[in-house]
Amino acid sequence: xxxxxxxxxxxxxxxxxxxxxxxFSLAAQALKGNRGWAPAWRDAAPKAExxxxxxxxxxxxxxxxxxxxxxxxxxxxxxxxKGYVGSGNVGRNxxxxxxxxxxxxNTPFYELSLKLWEGLEQDINFNAMVSQRGVLNLYxxxxxxxxYARRGNAMRLAGVDGELxxxxxxxxxxxxxxxxxxxxxxxxxLLQRRGGTVRHDxxxxxxARAADQRGxxxxxxxxxxxxxxxxxxxxxVDTTRGPIRAKKVALAAAGNSSRVAAMxxxxxxxxxxxxxxxxxxxxxxxxxxxxxxGVGHFYISQSDKGGLxxxxxxxxxxxxxxxxxxxxxxxxxEAGMAMWPGLGxxxxxxxxxxxxxxxxxxxxxxxxxxxxxxxxxxxxxYGGFKATPASGFCFAHLIARDEPxxxxxxxxxxxxxxxxxxxxxxxGAQPNLH
Numbered sequence: 001x002x003x004x005x006x007x008x009x010x011x012x013x014x015x016x017x018x019x020x021x022x023x024f025s026l027a028a029q030a031l032k033g034n035r036g037w038a039p040a041w042r043d044a045a046p047k048a049e050x051x052x053x054x055x056x057x058x059x060x061x062x063x064x065x066x067x068x069x070x071x072x073x074x075x076x077x078x079x080x081x082k083g084y085v086g087s088g089n090v091g092r093n094x095x096x097x098x099x100x101x102x103x104x105x106n107t108p109f110y111e112l113s114l115k116l117w118e119g120l121e122q123d124i125n126f127n128a129m130v131s132q133r134g135v136l137n138l139y140x141x142x143x144x145x146x147x148y149a150r151r152g153n154a155m156r157l158a159g160v161d162g163e164l165x166x167x168x169x170x171x172x173x174x175x176x177x178x179x180x181x182x183x184x185x186x187x188x189x190l191l192q193r194r195g196g197t198v199r200h201d202x203x204x205x206x207x208a209r210a211a212d213q214r215g216x217x218x219x220x221x222x223x224x225x226x227x228x229x230x231x232x233x234x235x236x237v238d239t240t241r242g243p244i245r246a247k248k249v250a251l252a253a254a255g256n257s258s259r260v261a262a263m264x265x266x267x268x269x270x271x272x273x274x275x276x277x278x279x280x281x282x283x284x285x286x287x288x289x290x291x292x293x294g295v296g297h298f299y300i301s302q303s304d305k306g307g308l309x310x311x312x313x314x315x316x317x318x319x320x321x322x323x324x325x326x327x328x329x330x331x332x333x334e335a336g337m338a339m340w341p342g343l344g345x346x347x348x349x350x351x352x353x354x355x356x357x358x359x360x361x362x363x364x365x366x367x368x369x370x371x372x373x374x375x376x377x378x379x380x381x382y383g384g385f386k387a388t389p390a391s392g393f394c395f396a397h398l399i400a401r402d403e404p405x406x407x408x409x410x411x412x413x414x415x416x417x418x419x420x421x422x423x424x425x426x427x428g429a430q431p432n433l434h
Contacts, residue, residue: 021125040205041085041212046219049245050078052399053237055224055260056252057081059090059200059385060377062207062218063392064252064399066124069214071393072400077216078246079208080239082223086204089254089384092322092354094277094299094311096290097386098135098195099160102151105410105422106363107158109390112407114194116389126206128198129304134289135195136165136173138339140184144294148190155192163191174291178341184295195290197301203388227264227374234264234373250375250399252391255320255355257378264371269360269416270379271431273314274353276324278332280346282306296335308346310336314356314382316432324353356381362434363422366394366404367413375399376413381434 019025019038029036052068054061057079068074081087097117099110121128139145145164152162166188171179179186208218219241226238227249236245253260255272283306290301300310312332315324329351336343359365359379364387369376377395380387394405404411415421416429427433 021127040209041218044078044217044219046078046080046222046239046241046244047217049236050217051076051246052078052248052250053244053246054079054250054252055237056088056254057083057085057208057218057220058088058252058254059203059207059388060254060380060391060395061250061252062204062211063388064250064377064395065211065216065218065392066207066214067393067396068400069211069216070123072396074400075215077211078219078244079211079216080219080222080224080237080244082221084220085208085218086201089354089356090204090388091201092277092352093200093385094301094309095197095200095303095385096135096195096299096301097130097198098192098290100135100137100151100155100162100190100192100195101424102154103422103424106424107155107160108407109394109411110383110387111158111160112393113387113390116393117198118194120206120389124206124210126202126209128202128206130196130198132194132196133301134191134193135292136170136289137190137292138170138177138186138294139188139190140186140294142187145187152190161192161194163193165189165191173289174287176286176342177291177339182341183338189294197290198385199304200385207392224260224263227260229264229371229374232372234371248373248375248399250377250395252377252395254378254380254384255357257357257376259320261369261376264369264374266369266371268376268378269413270357271318272320273316273356273358273432274319274321274324275311275314275356275382276328276332276351276353277309277311278348278351279303280308280310280343281349283308283346291339293335293339296331296338298332298335298339300336300340307349308343314358314432315353320355322353322355324351356384358431358434360416360429360431361421361423362425362427362431364391364411365413366391366398366408366411368398368402369413381431
């Protein structure tokens with residue numbers, strides 16, 4: 001990245017220089033000993049009132065602020081974050097992006113997100129390290145092959161790229177996998193070449209910088225302690241840095257959405273669970289794509305530093321703690337070894353946990369709430385990071401125009417009451433199974 005350029009200032013900085021990153025600015029700063037980089041964003045103090053207050057300074061909240069300012073001209077916006085920018089799930093994930101979904105409620109949304117990823121670095125003038133290295137989902141039985149063929153056909157009908165590979169095509173891509181001696185022999189896979197990975201913390205920094213440069217206030221270390229509602233309409237938020245009045249309040253608090261929404265008297269149809277991720281010691285290039293195990297929930301890729309980044313299922317109990325339990329660690333390692341026995345020769349360096357807001361059908365919510373002026377963005381389950389651009393884009397559209405974006409019309413809060421579920425995995429209305 002660009003050294004000190006990714007750090008926010010601790011001093012008042014009312015009008016930061018509008019520095020544009022380029023090969024020319026990089027060369028110029030190199031000649032100056034890299035002493036001229038401006039702070040990437042201001043460490044803003046809260047004002048008394050804003051047009052929009054966004055609760056949550058993760059990827060979705062920052063993306064929403066950027067698109068409100070850049071696409072809708074709404075710049076009197078505050079993003080309030082209880083910690084520091086990137087301290088939540090946007091910095092605690094396995095960085096995978098893809099749009100290989102089956103159902104109409106999800107496919108156009110995630111395809112929009114992937115298209116936004118493809119142009120993100122030019123849009124925000126920041127190196128987010130978007131790497132479209134491909135996502136390969138393995139299948140291990142005739143029934144699973146048929147299910148993947150159906151998904152691939154649905155993707156292609158929706159204009160999304162997808163290829164069904166046989167056993168030898170997969171072997172040519174990933175010869176290190178266990179094809180012959182495994183408990184679950186590999187028969188083939190569904191490949192989306194446009195999928196891949198993105199540097200997660202760079203996404204937070206880039207969106208923060210882009211929003212800040214359009215006048216958005218990013219207020220860190222500012223926890224929301226209450227939401228003020230008068231006569232059925234939101235009027236502001238209470239924070240640890242004082243009250244802030246707002247015409248509109250947008251909730252993008254991920255795994256803490258239930259706790260924040262409860263401040264406005266709302267009970268959401270989500271549960272919060274821990275999802276663990278892991279990284280191995282750094283090794284020479286081994287895997288040049290993202291691979292998922294078709295029998296167990298396991299997914300793996302290699303970072304630019306050389307570490308293998310992988311994860312599996314949520315921890316299967318409700319929690320707001322950013323840590324996991326040992327049975328899930330064992331489960332993930334077993335799945336990884338079943339798919340790729342060579343992993344047993346590597347050491348795992350570290351593990352971390354993010355808080356997943358799991359909906360009853362495994363699909364997200366972007367919608368109004370019964371409180372006028374209060375908007376909701378939550379329920380991302382395992383798919384929050386890959387959805388970041390489209391989530392912010394559609395949420396900004398909803399806030400600015402008070403109507404859903406066309407690709408998010410089915411992501412309604414009331415679908416659990418009306419029975420119009422978007423059950424991508426076919427697991428029913430049970431959040432821990434999604």
